[in-house]
Amino acid sequence: FPALLFGAIVRYPLQAGTALPVPDQRPSATEGQAALAAPVANGIDPIITGAVPASPQNALADVSLTLEEIEIAQVEQLVELTRAAYLQRNRLIETAANAGLSIRSKPQDMPAVGGPFVPMEDAMEAADFSRGLDTLESALDALDKTRSEIRAFPIAHPVPGMKVTSGFGKRRDPILGRSAFHGGIDFGTPVGTPIHATAAGTVALAGRNGGYGNMVEINHGNGLTTRFAHMHRISVKAGQRVEIGTRIGETGNTGRSTGPHLHYEIRTAKGAINPMQYMKAGSRLGSML
Numbered sequence: 001f002p003a004l005l006f007g008a009i010v011r012y013p014l015q016a017g018t019a020l021p022v023p024d025q026r027p028s029a030t031e032g033q034a035a036l037a038a039p040v041a042n043g044i045d046p047i048i049t050g051a052v053p054a055s056p057q058n059a060l061a062d063v064s065l066t067l068e069e070i071e072i073a074q075v076e077q078l079v080e081l082t083r084a085a086y087l088q089r090n091r092l093i094e095t096a097a098n099a100g101l102s103i104r105s106k107p108q109d110m111p112a113v114g115g116p117f118v119p120m121e122d123a124m125e126a127a128d129f130s131r132g133l134d135t136l137e138s139a140l141d142a143l144d145k146t147r148s149e150i151r152a153f154p155i156a157h158p159v160p161g162m163k164v165t166s167g168f169g170k171r172r173d174p175i176l177g178r179s180a181f182h183g184g185i186d187f188g189t190p191v192g193t194p195i196h197a198t199a200a201g202t203v204a205l206a207g208r209n210g211g212y213g214n215m216v217e218i219n220h221g222n223g224l225t226t227r228f229a230h231m232h233r234i235s236v237k238a239g240q241r242v243e244i245g246t247r248i249g250e251t252g253n254t255g256r257s258t259g260p261h262l263h264y265e266i267r268t269a270k271g272a273i274n275p276m277q278y279m280k281a282g283s284r285l286g287s288m289l
Contacts, residue, residue: 071129074129074132075132078132078133078135081136081139082132082135082136082139085139085142085143086109089107089139089142091288092105092150092288093105093106095281095285095288096285098284099278100277101150101278101281103146105142105146150289151199151244151289152199152200152222152224153220153278153281154198154220154224154226154266155198155279155281155282155286157196158187158198158228158264159189159194159195159251159262162187162188162189162193163187164186165188166182168183168272168276169274170182175256175258183271184264184266185274185275187251187262187264189262190260191232191250191253191260192232192233192251192252193251194247195228195231195249195250195251195262196247197226197242197245198244199220200242200244201218201219201220201221201225201242203216203218203237203240204218204219204225205217205238206236206237206238208254209255210255212230212255212256212263213229213252213253213257214230214231214232214252214255215228216228216231216234216249218248224266225266226264226267227267228263230251230253230254230255230257230261231250231251232250232252232253233249233250234249235247235249236249
């Protein structure tokens with residue numbers, strides 16, 4: 001019989017009288033059939049362990065039930081998403097109105113909310129997946145329009161993190177020392193602090209403007225404009241479109257100014273208004289936009 005020796009096959013002669021190994025006796029045909037039949041009789045596949053497959057009819061029923069459950073779950077998710085979009089929109093409108101923003105959007109109830117309980121299985125025809133998608137799309141479009149309308153108001157902070165050093169309205173003029181009207185609010189800042197647009201709009205002016213020094217004015221529509229004065233550097237041009245948060249320049253000490261700061265105004269057709277009203281609205285609405 002062959003053996004391996006350092007990778008080479010070495011054959012040893014078989015000695016006379018050596019008995020060959022004899023395998024165990026194979027089961028008879030009858031015994032083999034009985035052994036194979038026993039597991040089958042117990043519902044077990046002798047080749048692949050596990051339960052006997054269900055009948056085709058049962059399998060189809062299981063698949064149909066699973067697909068129905070998936071469809072029901074999908075419709076339920078669409079309903080919840082639609083409800084969330086309507087609630088978010090109504091909350092935005094309510095918060096904006098309470099903050100004094102005159103927006104055109106009006107609260108709206110979610111369609112098909114309320115009424116007697118109807119099991120989802122019985123309502124599938126009326127609230128099918130396709131209709132649910134259309135309703136959700138309509139709700140999301142309405143939410144986006146409301147967000148865009150609110151973003152058109154100057155509600156952001158022009159120099160985040162910087163504090164107000166002089167408020168809006170009557171004050172003592174810092175240069176003449178006489179009573180005067182302050183048409184904006186001042187933020188004390190180091191020279192070079194980034195200034196950001198407080199709403200989407202179009203740059204109406206970008207350059208020198210008398211006592212304002214280097215100034216940027218942005219038209220936001222709805223009769224609203226913002227002014228950023230005493231700037232050290234201007235980063236935008238007249239006619240340029242900006243979005244809320246766009247960097248428009250840096251703070252400085254140009255024009256009629258006693259030190260580096262940002263003079264910030266919000267104006268309507270009737271004149272300057274207090275920017276704090278809009279900034280407070282922004283602090284309430286920021287996380288929702």
